Amino acid sequence: VVEEALKHREIKGVYGLVHGIEGALGEDLVDLTRASAAVLQGLRETPGSALGSCRHKLSEEDYARIVEVFRAHDVRYFVYIGGNDSMDTCHRIASLAEAENYEIRVMGAPKTIDNDLVRTDHCPGYGSAARFIALATMDAGRDLEAMCTFDKVTILETMGRNAGWLTAAAVLGKREPRDPPHLVYVPERPLDEQVFLKRVQEICEDLGYAFVVVCEGVRDPSGTFVVEAGAPMRTDAFGHRLVTLTSGTAHYLAGRVREELGLQARHVKPDTVQRSSSACASGTDREEAYRCGAAAVAHAVKGDVGAMVTLVREPGAKYRCSTGLAPLEEVANAQKKLPDAFINPEGDFVTDAFRAYALPLIGDPLPEYVRLDVPRVERRMGG
Amino acid sequence: VVEEALKHREIKGVYGLVHGIEGALGEDLVDLTRASAAVLQGLRETPGSALGSCRHKLSEEDYARIVEVFRAHDVRYFVYIGGNDSMDTCHRIASLAEAENYEIRVMGAPKTIDNDLVRTDHCPGYGSAARFIALATMDAGRDLEAMCTFDKVTILETMGRNAGWLTAAAVLGKREPRDPPHLVYVPERPLDEQVFLKRVQEICEDLGYAFVVVCEGVRDPSGTFVVEAGAPMRTDAFGHRLVTLTSGTAHYLAGRVREELGLQARHVKPDTVQRSSSACASGTDREEAYRCGAAAVAHAVKGDVGAMVTLVREPGAKYRCSTGLAPLEEVANAQKKLPDAFINPEGDFVTDAFRAYALPLIGDPLPEYVRLDVPRVERRMGG
Secondary structure, X not given: OHHHHOOOOOOOOOEEEOOXXXXXXXXXXXXXXXXXXXXXXXXXXXXXOOOOOOOOOOOHHHHHHHHXXXXXXXXXXXXXXXXXXXXXXXXXXXXXXXXXXXXXXXXXXXOOOOOOOOOOOOOOOHHHHHHHHHHHHHHHHHHHHHOXXXXXXXXXXXXXXXXXXXXXXXXXXXXXXXXXXXXXEOOOOOOOHHHHHHHHHHHHHHHOOEEEEEEOOOEOOOOOEHHHHOOOOOEOOOOOXXXXXXXXXXXXXXXXXXXXXXXXXXXXXXXXXXXXXXXXXXXXXXXHHHHHHHHHHHHHHHOOOOEEEEEEEOOXXXXXXXXXXXEHHXXXXXXXXXXXXXXXXXXXXXXXHHHHHHHHHHOOOOOOOOOOOOOEOOOXXXX | OHHHHOOOOOOOOOEEEOOOHHHHHOOOEEEHHHOOHHHHHHHOOOOOOOOOOOOOOXXXXXXXXXXXXXXXXXXXXXXXXXXXXXXXXXXXXXXXXHHOOOOOEEEEEEOOOOOXXXXXXXXXXXXXXXXXXXXXXXXXHHHHHHOOOOOOEEEEEEOOOOOOHHHHHHHHHOOOOOOOOOEEEOOOOOOOHHHHHHHHHHHHHHHOOEEEEEEOOOEOOOOXXXXXXXXXXXXXOOOOEOHHHOOOHHHHHHXXXXXXXXXXXXXXXXXXXXXXXXXXXXXXXXXXXXXXXXHHHHHHHHOOOOEEXXXXXXXXXXXXEEEEEEEHHHHOOOOOOOOHHHEOOOOOOEOHHHHHHHHHHHOOOOOOOOOOOOOEOOOOOOO
């Protein structure tokens, strides 16, 4: 956004909102033209939002205040980066500015590891988090396989409020049936605890161990969050339930495996590391994130308004994406879930169609781990 | 081990024990000379023990059986890879073979992310796990900093039974006071809950957020595991308490922060990912691990017996390590804890002396993240 804005003579300054829309409310703006080229370059490799993020649910008064602040600083272009809540904020600001005859070109730039924005093929942030989950599954899976005379079950918990995109990414390194994961539970399908326990037992009998990946937001057949069986829930300012603040879905299910099946079970909760790991970042994702920000500015300068930049996958076998636009009103608050074609009929794994969709997004090929498939030495003793 | 063994004509075959010493008890041996060069090369990049690990506490009968199995297969060199329990196993087998006049050259090769073997500067495995923890702290720390209008405290839990080596590694990416971590709790010092809460509050008042790293095995001033306040404990076959099977120390402490300070707190539990992440592996660690295995074989061929290979840091500013030997009886069951010089007087952080010790072990330099330290835009509005 900054580098593209500096290319256009009609843009006289570039301000950043500190902690997103809270920075507008508090008139807390910074001068991004003062960032050195080295810092701007370094931001591409630095996790987290350098300007800060927020989870503030705006009131009607807030919106009026934001337009006043923009007017006071003669802000005529506004790019807001985020997921569907941010696009809702963005859309409301555009509407109010229009109603008040304040001329401003509002553009959204997509960014969410949840990958649940509609109208875009995928969202910047997803490819990198997906790569982390794919690698963590491959790695912790090999750990379990080595330890399976002792540990029998590992349950890895991924983020994902209502959509299983990130959870599904756990399969991207799987090449053969014994590879992890063996079960994948996404919020688009219910998790029936008895069926889950039966499947875990069957897989352990077959392979000697079972690796399960579960979304934090998975629900039981009655629609209740599985994690609610374990701990009380909290909600954020948007009224979303915050399952990550409890002990977690994986922790609860690992306890059930120990209690009901008598099998040693671990839970892995990478939490915010899954969305911030620079070592696991996808080069494709980095490049597309940069391109979306630049496109948001370029479109605004050309006169577009009230839209979010989208990523559009080109037809053909070789992966290529261009950018497009979608109206903010269509993107705001809508959620794209995993389509049925990406989930198996049993609701406990994802399909090859999902793999084909997600593999190009995670960047470099995943490592190829080996196994010691060498012959046994003939026995010479009894017993 | 395999590649070095194949260089020596006096060695006619190379067998692998499937799941460690359990493979000896069950006469479950594989022929490692049948592994292709590509597989042997691939093992260097593959997480987990390709032969499998175990946690079997050997009985007197077991030891006799192992020597019988070795005799039946004419095993004359034995390299066992692991931590202090494995070195104890190794030492007992060497003693029994000697008592029974069975000629076998038993060597230990060090390998433990706990880094708690005595007589060696450090242990293969540690540098890579330390790199993961250093990166996870840098990454999740930036996530917290961005989210600090909402999340206030992140508590990351590392492995470590009784020694804080891995926990301490969280500081290796810290360059200035606002960088994570802000508090580090190792098992060598008690964690007083009231003092902990006070420090978290002070840091939050100062910075707006606090990043805490805690060892799973940390205890309160009475000597009780902190995690015991949260969940019942289990023990393994060696009688070690298995804190990782409960909800965890970080989960418990995050709950206390929420309850007592009213601050939003998350816990991160990388669990087995911290010891298996190939993306975070240290090149130095990989090279030294290979060298320790080769040295174990080379020493055995030369006639050494009953010893563990050690890493010996050479004097001088530039990091270099050679290999040495230590008697198994001195290594078996002993634990090297963090020395006092590596822990601050308050017992809630580690010193520059620790950084100097650990930095060379984690391989390539850690990434240099940037911050947007740009000037504020002058306010034009009231309020």
